[in-house]
């Protein structure tokens with residue numbers, strides 16, 4: 001259950017007047033200490049019992065070990081980052097047999113793409129999340145007809161979420177992220193893309209689906225019609241149910257953070273749809289602005305709820321944290337543009353992604369545009385890491401540093417999933 005909310009700290013006029021990053025961070029750290037004092041020293045960042053002793057680590061490749069070391073160094077900061085609580089917990093309640101570490105998954109990285117390999121996700125957790133999500137999709141929300149089963153399985157959402165959330169204390173925590181991921185993709189597929197989606201009428205559909213996350217408060221006469229509507233199609237059933245589970249584990253401010261990120265996502269879908277309707281190719285910077293909203297952001301920003309702790313709202317809202325989150329979200333989403341490039345070229349009509357927009361607007365060859373998109377991604381990743389390291393150093397509050405690490409691990413897990421999902425994605429023949 002969520003911890004009771006502390007009363008909001010008073011903001012000082014000097015903080016409001018100053019936009020200096022270091023000042024704001026120092027202020028945020030002081031506020032976090034004040035909140036700790038206001039709660040009698042009860043740590044706000046640890047809302048679940050201590051994690052069980054981690055199992056022996058899988059044997060990651062030398063490359064993965066080196067990359068993990070680099071990331072630890074970035075986030076260690078001046079006073080040292082404890083990593084014990086960030087290692088995968090035991091998978092309690094799992095019915096799958098304990099197996100040897102998974103064989104490395106297939107798929108090649110985009111050549112030249114700056115990324116960090118991750119250890120193979122725990123196969124026991126992957127199997128259990130896969131079993132539970134299928135049962136939720138079929139029995140609780142009637143998500144898809146039988147003939148979509150191969151695509152559901154091919155999405156490999158269990159592998160995705162276990163790779164992205166190695167610090168989830170239990171499979172129940174992982175399920176919070178997994179249901180939302182499936183629901184988000186159901187809305188994208190069924191409302192926007194190739195499972196019956198269309199730009200026409202999208203605004204109305206998205207707004208009504210958004211009320212499954214952010215409920216309608218209206219008169220007694222109209223409330224029941226709205227409540228019924230949440231059961232009337234698969235995307236709404238999925239959003240409603242996934243959000244109900246999420247609200248049960250999140251604090252009110254974590255739930256509201258998520259709603260805000262989903263509103264951003266829906267705004268991005270609408271801009272993409274508006275451009276598709278008129279076959280408009282935006283300038284590159286305009287495309288990047290749209291893609292900052294039509295973005296994976298709602299996934300890494302629940303890392304604390306899935307990890308069983310809370311990054312206080314004030315620390316999440318600070319400009320330096322917002323910049324780190326935006327850079328991370330943008331890097332993860334350009335990863336999608338690169339790995340889904342051939343899939344999107346093969347889909348009907350023109351599907352915008354970064355290489356396509358660069359080629360069109362800058363008048364360069366497809367291959368050169370793809371290479372330039374890799375450079376854009378790499379710069380975003382380097383900026384993300386530099387700004388995350390600076391924030392961790394300037395604001396050495398345990399919740400901040402754990403959250404930053406959670407976002408970084410999500411970024412790496414997202415790349416791993418795209419690389420290894422050869423059912424869904426394939427690289428272009430540019431090398």
Ligand SMILES: CC(C)=CCC/C(C)=C(\C)COP(=O)(O)OP(=O)(O)O
Pocket residue numbers: 181184185188265294295296297298299333336340
């Ligand atoms: C999970 C989530 C919040 C998704 C939001 C937006 C989204 C579907 C993406 C960022 C993925 O991009 P895209 O629509 O291009 O997906 P595929 O390339 O079709 O996998």
Ligand SMILES: [Mg+2]
Pocket residue numbers: 336337340341344353
């Ligand atoms: Mg894509």
